Amino acid sequence: DGGITQSPKYLFRKEGQNVTLSCEQNLNHDAMYWYRQDPGQGLRLIYYSQIVNDFQKGDIAEGYSVSREKKESFPLTVTSAQKNPTAFYLCASSGTGDSNQPQHFGDGTRLSIL
Amino acid sequence: AQSVTQLDSHVSVSEGTPVLLRCNYSSSYSPSLFWYVQHPNKGLQLLLKYTSAATLVKGINGFEAEFKKSETSFHLTKPSAHMSDAAEYFCVVSFSNYGGSQGNLIFGKGTKLSVKP
Numbered sequence: 748d749g750g751i752t753q754s755p756k757y758l759f760r761k762e763g764q765n766v767t768l769s770c771e772q773n774l775n776h777d778a779m780y781w782y783r784q785d786p787g788q789g790l791r792l793i794y795y796s797q798i799v800n801d802f803q804k805g806d807i808a809e810g811y812s813v814s815r816e817k818k819e820s821f822p823l824t825v826t827s828a829q830k831n832p833t834a835f836y837l838c839a840s841s842g843t844g845d846s847n848q849p850q851h852f853g854d855g856t857r858l859s860i861l
Numbered sequence: 862a863q864s865v866t867q868l869d870s871h872v873s874v875s876e877g878t879p880v881l882l883r884c885n886y887s888s889s890y891s892p893s894l895f896w897y898v899q900h901p902n903k904g905l906q907l908l909l910k911y912t913s914a915a916t917l918v919k920g921i922n923g924f925e926a927e928f929k930k931s932e933t934s935f936h937l938t939k940p941s942a943h944m945s946d947a948a949e950y951f952c953v954v955s956f957s958n959y960g961g962s963q964g965n966l967i968f969g970k971g972t973k974l975s976v977k978p
Binding site: 753789790791792835839847849850854855 | 895897904905906907966967968969971
């Protein structure tokens with residue numbers, strides 16, 4: 748079945764450590780997104796990519812980095828510069844970057860600080 | 862400025878009774894509107910979407926929503942709640958008629974639906 752796979756499901760970060768969240772899709776979608784979800788808030792966009800080798804900052808990009816070397820993959824690195832990384836991270840994809848297109852979501856990675 | 866407001870953070874209903882989750886938006890442009898559902902520790906699943914066709918939109922699992930331009934609303938309804946409907950629901954607005962930039966996708970803060978037996 749086609750879908751989006753996020754790994755790991757749970758991740759713990761130590762002080763000063765960078766961690767990378769994986770997102771893979773086999774839907775042949777051009778566009779991919781990373782969101783952060785905090786309790787009682789909607790999703791906030793971290794980064795998005797509409798095509799391979801190109802990506803754009805979202806509303807809360809500070810302390811995060813991404814790459815898009817392959818169409819199927821859009822990893823997110825949470826750097827030590829992100830002082831409050833504890834959150835639920837969701838990866839999504841859509842056929843194109845047109846925001847009329849519904850997005851398909853992975854099951855998320857929950858990141859906590861040790 | 863564009864915005865989306867979900868009027869209730871928590872709604873509780875009894876099984877078999879109707880569900881109403883309210884969403885209002887503010888936009889200078891013609892929006893596309895979505896409802897998504899999220900079960901605990903899961904991603905979001907699309908329930909339905911409105912993109913300027915019929916104003917009454919039918920979705921999965923018996924949900925539907927009506928776009929009312931005069932009221933700038935897109936409320937989600939279901940005639941009879943089931944225990945499996947207990948989840949968090951997000952109203953999402955996009956303004957792709959203006960530019961199509963992904964930065965114009967806006968999520969509401971969510972409404973948690975509880976269903977009592």
